[in-house]
Every structure is written in C-alpha cells, then in structure tokens.
Amino acid sequence: MNSPHPAAHLVDLYLRLSVDREGKDSLDNQESDLRAWAKDAGLTVRKVWRDRGISGYKDVERPDFENALAALRAREVGTLAVWKTDRLSRRGAGQVGLVMDELETLGARIYFLKDQKDTSVPGDRMIIILLSEFARAESASTSIRVKAKKDKDRAKGRYLGGSAPWGYTVGDGRDGRPSDRKLRLHPEEAPLLREVVDRLLSDETMLAICRDFNARGVPTRRRGSQWRPSTLSATLRSPVLAGLQPEKRRDETSGKWSTSTEAWRDPKTGETVSLMADGAEPIVSESERLRLLDVMDSRLRRYGRGLRPVKQPKSLLGGVLVCASCGRTANTFGGSYRCRRWHSDGVDCAAPLNVKIDVIESAVLHTWAYGLAAMEPDSPVLDAVAEHWLRRYDPAPMQERAELMRDIEEVQAKVAAADDAHFVTGKLSADRYERVTRGLDDRLTALRVRLKDLPEPEANLAALLDPEISHPAILAAPVEEARALLRLAIKRVECTAAPYSGARFVRHERVRVVWVGTEDDDASV
CATH class of the missing domain: 3.40.50.1390 (Resolvase, N-terminal catalytic domain)
Known part of the structure; x- marks a missing residue:
C-alpha cells in the first residue's frame, strides 16, 4: 500500500x-x-x-x-x-x-x-x-498555415517584419497609407541613410558618422537613445537597405539561427525579391549594397576581427573597469582598455580612458591581493567576500538556509491572510480559523526549529588573505577563474585618463577600487 x-x-x-x-x-x-x-x-x-x-x-x-x-x-x-x-x-x-x-x-x-x-x-x-x-x-x-501564408507573402514582396525599417515607411493601412505591406522612402530618414552610405564609401568611419549624427541631434527610433556603430551597422547590413526581402537562415549542423540576414531568393526562380512599392526606388541599389558590405568587411579584416559579429572578449577586467570621467565600462581594443562611450559608442566623453592592458591588470591584481590582506578581521568587505565565496564555491548550505527563510515567510503570510479573513472580513469562521492557524503554527514551529539547527555557513579565507599565496595564484589562473576571484572582492575599478600623452602610469593617482560590502565613497588604490 x-x-x-x-x-x-x-x-x-x-x-x-x-x-x-x-x-x-x-x-x-x-x-x-x-x-x-x-x-x-x-x-x-x-x-x-x-x-x-x-x-x-x-x-x-x-x-x-x-x-x-x-x-x-x-x-x-x-x-x-x-x-x-x-x-x-x-x-x-x-x-x-x-x-x-x-x-x-x-x-x-x-x-x-x-x-x-x-x-x-x-x-x-x-x-x-x-x-x-x-x-x-x-x-x-x-504552423503549416502560418508558414504557407508567410511564404506566399514573401514571394509577393510583402514586408513581414513589425515596425518599418529605418529609412522606410510600410504600407500598413494606417494614416491613409495603402495596406500592401510594401516599402516607400521615409521623407526625413531616407536622405540621412543615403548620406551615411555615401560617407562610408568615401572612407569615413562609422564612429565619426555616429558622433556627427549625435551632435546634429538626428533622432533614432528609440526615444532618448543615441547613434552607435553597432545599431547603424545592423541597419546597413540588412538587405532591406536595398529594398530586398530579408531572410535569417538556420545552421544545418547546430540548428541555431544566424545572427545576420541575407537577401531571400525565390526557390522557383532563384531571384531576389523587391519589397518596394510600384514606382518607389530603394535607398541603394543591390550593387551599391554589395560594395558597401565589402568596404565594411575590409575594415573588420584590417583589425583582425573576421567577418562574424564582434563579441566582447572575456578580458580580465571586462564589466569591472570603468572610465572615471563618464562612468561607462571599458572594453579592449588592440593592446588597451578604452572608454566604451567614446571609442565604441561614438558619444562624447570629457576625458576618455585609454590604458594598456598589462599595466592596468597588473595594478588591479596587486591591489586585490595586498588590499585584502590589509583588511581588518571585522571589515564589512571580508564579510561580503565570505558570502560571495560561499555562494560560488559552497552554495548548498546557503541555499538550504535561504529556502527555509522563504518557506517561513510564506507561512507567515498565510497566517496574516487567515487573521484578515477572520477578524477583518469575517470570511473565515472561528472553527475553521482555529484549524487553519493551528496547522500553520505547527508548520512555522517546525521550520524555525530546522533553521535553528542549521550550522552557520563558514568560509575559509586563509589562502585568499595571504598575498604570498593569492597573488601568484591569480596571476597563473585562467582568465575566467581570475575574473571570478577578482569579483569576490571588487565591485568596480575606476581609472582616469593619462594627464598627457606618454605620461608614466602611477597607480595611486589613476586607479580607484570600490570594494564589495562598501559604499562607493569607501574606496582604495
């Protein structure tokens, strides 16, 4: 039984x-x-x-x-x-x-x-x-009906996306427009996008164009946002720029969808399909788009990036190092960490960060190892480090304690709801209220006993607080492991720009470390 x-x-x-x-x-x-x-x-x-x-x-x-x-x-x-x-x-x-x-x-x-x-x-x-x-x-x-409808619309050159792509309007039946899902030139945006193409083909950089657009107040589709090379690049790489039907393709081996789009070709004719309404011309011709792609790809090859979308490498200080001038995180380019706001987003920064990778990483690793060793035993930083250590390397005791706390809170909420139902709204009779609360009280007592019996989680930080051990260990660790060790103790690293070109790097003048468990004002070099 x-x-x-x-x-x-x-x-x-x-x-x-x-x-x-x-x-x-x-x-x-x-x-x-x-x-x-x-x-x-x-x-x-x-x-x-x-x-x-x-x-x-x-x-x-x-x-x-x-x-x-x-x-x-x-x-x-x-x-x-x-x-x-x-x-x-x-x-x-x-x-x-x-x-x-x-x-x-x-x-x-x-x-x-x-x-x-x-x-x-x-x-x-x-x-x-x-x-x-x-x-x-x-x-x-x-699924079959939807796919068949999309295939039919795709072959007829109807735009299958949602909102209109930048530079175009879509005939969607609103504001007196025909509901043909065809593209027409946007009166303000199309000339600007044509300007971008001409400037890129004249060897101007995308970053310079973004800075110019932001300075001129050229609006993006997202309210309050600014032009960035990444968003502009996505617009320029889409076949829609040339008024062609786009398609994302699935990799036959992995089954994952590609992050880029290509011009769709009609399986019957093998030809690309135009999205343009009768009498409307696209912003660029198909041959111009191919020439533009070649220019953009040649620039990526020049910097050794290949043709695939560029992702931020797993650098040691990625997401931790920030430009002290504007507060934007830094990313790596060549042999340096640079202010992402200025060097990638194309947005103004009064004193953009540009510091050699080996110099700043060496300074931060030294501060991490010797700064932790200098902490007082009752430092809130060490308490936070111990908690982070347990969460990462020995999470089971903390998870069990957290689950019990959640269970206790749920039971307490049920007791409060029962009190309200009996004493305030009168929906719960006295007999039923007594039965419900008796069971909840028993459950609450059992949970509290279990919580009391749990041993307090403890983290052994002895090796972490000995710089003769921790410093060589983090220097020799793989990047992913070193990043994890740094983030046990460091919330953020702020670095100022060099006072002048060629200036010697002085750690205590340019680097400010914000430790976990502290307010931003409590920092050290």
Whole structure:
C-alpha cells in the first residue's frame, strides 16, 4: 500500500501563454481561475510557475515547466494545476504520457481545470492523451498555415517584419497609407541613410558618422537613445537597405539561427525579391549594397576581427573597469582598455580612458591581493567576500538556509491572510480559523526549529588573505577563474585618463577600487 503523499494538501500552479496578451486565456485569468479551484478543493497554493511568451509546441526551453515538474518529483507538492491541457504541452502523447507514468509512481498528479481531467484518475488518462494529441495536431496545422501564408507573402514582396525599417515607411493601412505591406522612402530618414552610405564609401568611419549624427541631434527610433556603430551597422547590413526581402537562415549542423540576414531568393526562380512599392526606388541599389558590405568587411579584416559579429572578449577586467570621467565600462581594443562611450559608442566623453592592458591588470591584481590582506578581521568587505565565496564555491548550505527563510515567510503570510479573513472580513469562521492557524503554527514551529539547527555557513579565507599565496595564484589562473576571484572582492575599478600623452602610469593617482560590502565613497588604490 502506498504511503500518503507528504504534501498532498499543497498545489503548484503552472501558467503558459505563447503570446503574452490580454484575453480569456491570459496569464492573469489562468491564475485567477486556478486559485478559485484550489480554494474550493481545500488545497493551499504553494507557488505559481509562469512561462510567459513561450511556445508549448516548439522545442524550446521552458524553465518554469521544468521547475514545476521538478517540484512534483521532489514531492514538494502533491498536485500541479494547469488551466488547460494545451497549456502544459502541445507536443503530444510522447511528452505527456511520460510525465503521467512518472507521476503515478510518485503518487502525485496534474489537474487540468478547463478539461476537468486528473492524471491520477485511470479513466481520465486516455482522454488526456487524446487531448494532448489534438493540441499537437492543432499547433502543427497552425504552423503549416502560418508558414504557407508567410511564404506566399514573401514571394509577393510583402514586408513581414513589425515596425518599418529605418529609412522606410510600410504600407500598413494606417494614416491613409495603402495596406500592401510594401516599402516607400521615409521623407526625413531616407536622405540621412543615403548620406551615411555615401560617407562610408568615401572612407569615413562609422564612429565619426555616429558622433556627427549625435551632435546634429538626428533622432533614432528609440526615444532618448543615441547613434552607435553597432545599431547603424545592423541597419546597413540588412538587405532591406536595398529594398530586398530579408531572410535569417538556420545552421544545418547546430540548428541555431544566424545572427545576420541575407537577401531571400525565390526557390522557383532563384531571384531576389523587391519589397518596394510600384514606382518607389530603394535607398541603394543591390550593387551599391554589395560594395558597401565589402568596404565594411575590409575594415573588420584590417583589425583582425573576421567577418562574424564582434563579441566582447572575456578580458580580465571586462564589466569591472570603468572610465572615471563618464562612468561607462571599458572594453579592449588592440593592446588597451578604452572608454566604451567614446571609442565604441561614438558619444562624447570629457576625458576618455585609454590604458594598456598589462599595466592596468597588473595594478588591479596587486591591489586585490595586498588590499585584502590589509583588511581588518571585522571589515564589512571580508564579510561580503565570505558570502560571495560561499555562494560560488559552497552554495548548498546557503541555499538550504535561504529556502527555509522563504518557506517561513510564506507561512507567515498565510497566517496574516487567515487573521484578515477572520477578524477583518469575517470570511473565515472561528472553527475553521482555529484549524487553519493551528496547522500553520505547527508548520512555522517546525521550520524555525530546522533553521535553528542549521550550522552557520563558514568560509575559509586563509589562502585568499595571504598575498604570498593569492597573488601568484591569480596571476597563473585562467582568465575566467581570475575574473571570478577578482569579483569576490571588487565591485568596480575606476581609472582616469593619462594627464598627457606618454605620461608614466602611477597607480595611486589613476586607479580607484570600490570594494564589495562598501559604499562607493569607501574606496582604495
């Protein structure tokens, strides 16, 4: 005979919606309906899991779906309540059947509210399987219809994106425009984009153009944002610049989508397809676009970057080192760390940082090792370092303590809700109030005893506080490990620009370290 489920009175709710929108199946409505059912069933809602804007049909990660099942497997709850079968999964009997078989051995169940089906009821299992297959078939059919419609529109040269690309307007039926989804030149933006192309083909840099646009107050589509080479490059590299239908392609080996777009070609004719409305000309011709791409790619090759999108390398001080003048983080270029605001974003900085990599990294590593060793035993910095050390290298004790604290807070909230329901609104009778609070008090006492019995987590920082050990160790560590060690203790490193070209680097004059566990004013060199 199976033993009673230890958490049979607890229920988790799982909510999912592929497109986050209002409506009868919105996440708020799903939760409201499920909470009402749980209350009528005499169950206590422990946690609500939400996968917002995530498909139940496609093979994509659904973190809260996995977390909800993990809670059932760990016997933290006895029931998982779902608004409808297709909210749990649209991948058919293969997935749902495996889940039901597993739950049967655990004595747990899933309840589907709108279908009024329960996986623990033998007669419901076959119906749940059929409903999940119907959901899978419906999704597959919808996917086929949507793909067919997109293929048809793509071949007719209709723009499939959302908002209009920069430099163009889209015929979307608004403001008296035709609803043909065709492109036409934007009266203000198109001449500016043409200017950019001409300047780049005349060997001007993208950074200089961005600075010029920002100085002139040329607006971007995002309110308050400024022009950056990265955003301008994405606009220029798109086939839409030449009025061509774009396409993102999936890598046949990895299955991942490419980060760049290419001109789509009609599979029947092999020709590119124009998005332009009748009588409208694109900003550049297709041959001009190819010449522009060649110019942009040749510049990337000149700096040894190749043709793939440039990502910030895992430098030792990436995300930690900031320009003292403007507060923007620094990134590496060649042999230096440079103010990202000035050298990458093209935005003004009064005194942009430019410091050699080996010089600044050596200074920071020295400050890290010898600065920690000089801390007083009761320093708040060492307390913060110990906490970070435990979180990274020995997280289990802290996680257990944090989980117990969360459980205690949840029970206390339930006690407060019961008090309110009895003494304020009168919705809870005296007998039921006594039964509810008695159980909650017992639960609260047990949790507090468990918390009291837990040993205090302790971090052994002896090696970290001995510079004769820590300094050689961090110098020899791989970049990823050295970064992790630095960030145990350092919140931010501020570095000023050199007072003049060729000036000798003086660490205590140019470097300011902000330690963890301190206010920004408490810093050292």
